[in-house]
C-alpha cells in the first residue's frame with residue numbers, strides 16, 4: 490500500500506492521479522495545509538523542506554519531489570502506459586518536459602504564491618511577483634508551442650507529463666486560455682478517473 494500525504498491545491502495531484510490511473514492501492518493522508526501542518530516538526534522529520542506532497546512506498550521508502558514521484562511511478566506501473574519505455578528517445582522527450590515543468594513552471598509558481606519568501610526586503614515582493622508572472626507567461630508559451638502537433642506533449646499519446654501540465658495550468662489561470670493547453674485540458678478531463686481526482690484538488 491502506498492501512502493500519500495496530500496492537500497487540495499498542491500502538487501500531490503500529480504502522484505495521486507498516476508496512482509489512480511495505474512490502479513495502485515493508496516492511503517490518502519490529509520495534511521492541514523492552511524494550519525501549516527507541513528511546517529511542523531513531525532512532518533519535517535519526513536520532509537525537511539516542509540512541503541506537500543510526500544509519498545511513502547509500500548516498502549517504507551520515503552519520497553519527496555512530485556516529479557521524482559511521477560518518474561518512479563510510471564516505471565513501477567509500466568502497464569499503465571503513462572510514459573514511454575526508459576532509455577527510448579521518446580522517454581528522453583518525456584523526461585525533458587516533466588523536468589522542464591518541475592524546475593521552471595513549478596518554481597515560478599512558488600515565487601508567485603510565496604513571494605515574501607524570496608527576499609528579506611518586504612518592498613521587493615511586488616517585483617518578485619511581477620518577475621514570476623513574466624516567467625510563467627514565457628514558460629507557458631514554450632509549452633504551448635510544444636503542443637502544436639498535440640493534443641498531448643508527445644502527439645497523440647497521453648502521458649503523465651500531460652497530467653503534470655494539467656496541474657500547473659490549474660494554478661495559473663491565464664495558461665488555461667492558451668488554445669493548445671485548453672485542448673489538452675479538455676481531453677484529459679474527459680477521463681473520469683482524472684476528473685474525479687482533480688475534483689478533490691480544485692473547486693473551479
Ligand SMILES: N[C@@H](CCC(=O)N[C@@H](CS)C(=O)NCC(=O)O)C(=O)O
Pocket residue numbers: 498499500527528539540541542553554555556591595599
Ligand atoms: N519541489 C517540490 C515543491 C513542493 C511544494 O512547494 N509544495 C507546496 C504546495 S504545491 C507546499 O507544500 N507548500 C507549503 C509550504 O511551503 O509551506 C515538489 O515538486 O514536490
